[in-house]
Amino acid sequence: SGSSPSSNSNYCNLMMFCRKMTQGKCKPVNTFVHESLADCSQKKVTCKNGQTNCYQSKSTMRITDCRETGSSKYPNCAYKTTQVEKRIIVACAGKPYVPV
Structure with a gap:
């Protein structure tokens, strides 16, 4: 499916575009x-x-890291998809104080 990167190496290419x-x-x-x-x-x-x-x-969270490949060149952006489980850091701002 489009929201699960589990076995899709094109996940980042699709999501970055969408x-x-x-x-x-x-x-x-x-x-x-x-x-x-x-x-x-x-x-x-x-x-x-x-x-x-x-x-x-x-606790650890399931994340997908998308990084531009060396061969990526606008407008044909290309990304490497890496799935990881780790603790994340979020920045917060505003009232109410929420992730940004």
Whole structure:
């Protein structure tokens, strides 16, 4: 099916296109989370950019990592699909305080 990457090496190519991440240029990296997103009351951690509004999930989550391949060239964006289970970090903002 279109929402499950389990055996589909084209998952990233399809999802990046459907989510309009290949318009104008190829987005180099994107992560799709296949479970309810961690809420903003989890363990607080420092974000990669130094901000302090990031939170780490308490448990591992099923995610799909999409990375542009070396042969990818706009408008023919191409992605490598990798499925992983790991804790994720989300940034939170706004009122109510929600993942962004």
